Amino acid sequence: MLEKIRETAAFLKQKMHTNPKTAIILGTGLGRLANDISDSYCISYKDIPNFPVSTVEGHAGQLIFGKLGGKDIVAMEGRFHFYEGYNMKQVTFPVRVMNELEIKTLFVSNASGGTNPAFNVGDLMIITDHINFFPEHPLNGPNIGDGPRFPDMSEAYDKGLIKLALEIAKDKNIAVQQGVYLGTQGPTYETPAEYKMFRLLGADAVGMSTVPEVIVANHCGIKVFGVSVITDMGVEGRIQKISHEDVQKAANASEEKMTVIMSEMIKRS
Template sequence: MYERILETASWLKERMTTKPETAIILGTGLGQLASEITDSYEFSYQDIPNFPVSTVEGHAGKLIFGKLGGKDIMAMEGRFHYYEGYNMKEVTFPERVMYELGIKTLFVSNASGGMNPQFHIGDLMIIDDHINFFPEHPLRGKNFPTGPRFPDMHEAYDKGLRDLADQIAEEKGIKVQHGVYVGVQGPTFETPAEYIMYRTFGGDAVGMSTVPEVIVARHCGIKVFGISVITDLGGFDVPVEVSHEEVQEAANAAQPRMTEIFREIIKRS
């Protein structure tokens, strides 16, 4: 696997004309941020050696390079999920490649179900921490040379970046929430009882991504900032049905606010 990571990174380096130190993962329905990237060039996942291919509606499946907030960045428009049938090494393959390309900071975004009664659909939740409910750990197996066998996770999401996001949100008049993200395998949306369980365990939002990517990024020493867009609600007195289309629609409406925060953090850090 490590040889394939190096091969992919080498292939990209030969074709890159920029040197980004920041990467962004765009979740379901959040691909519009890509249109904010200037001086851009891109590679389709299917053209990149060893790269998985996203199969989910709302995920374009390409790596985009260019500028955002005046800085060189790279963005994944479309990620890979455990529920698609990939193993964890494949799900987190891009983060391994990012490290080899010199990425120092990773921004992650996702659409998630809110179970905090203070949340509303369309809210932006800055991720303070996460709970890992995936059945397979992304660091299981032989340890990669990019980090320790037993990496510390007491600050998976960088506090300095979270504080900066709060400052920016206050300046721009953008309402933000804070909370704990619960990562589950999917692809079913949660039952009412599952929402209640995750809330009881300390979760504020639940989704089917992000946690494996963050774990591997931290294993590589990459700083992480994450935002969940609350696209549906669950665990309350009245069960609420949800569809993938509704999730995409809610995420789409929240994109400008999330983009503003990402852009300003990149610009100032």
């Protein structure tokens, strides 16, 4: 695995003419943030050695290098999911490559269902913690790289970055929520009973991604900031039938607010 990570990183370094220290993973319906990246150049996943290929509608499937907030960044326009049939080593492979490229900060975004009755569709939720409900752990097997065998997860989402995001949201008059994200494997959306269970477990939002990448980022020593766009409500009396298209549409509507916060965070950090 380490050999493949280094091979992929070496290939990308040959193609890169920027020096990003910040990476962004764009979730479902959130790919339009890529339009705000200036001086950009792209590398398709299918052209990158050892990289999986995104199969989900709304995930373009490319790495974008350029500037956001006046600083060099790299963005994944499309991520990989456990439900696509990839194992956790494949799902989190890009984060391992980011570490090899000396990325120091990772921004993760996703579309999720709200289980907190105080939330509404379109809300941005800054992730303060997560619950891992995936059936496979991304650190199973031999320990990869120099990370600890038993990583501490008491601050999976960097408190300093959360504080900065809240300050920016206040400055820009953007309403945000805070809460716990629960990651489950999908690909079905949750039943009303599952939503209720997840709320009882302490989740404010639930989705099908993010947690594996965040675990591996912490294992690598990369600081993480996460945000969920609430695209549907899993609260009794407010549950409606939902489709992937509905999720994309709701995420698109909130993307501008997320872009403002992330861009300013990168600029100030």
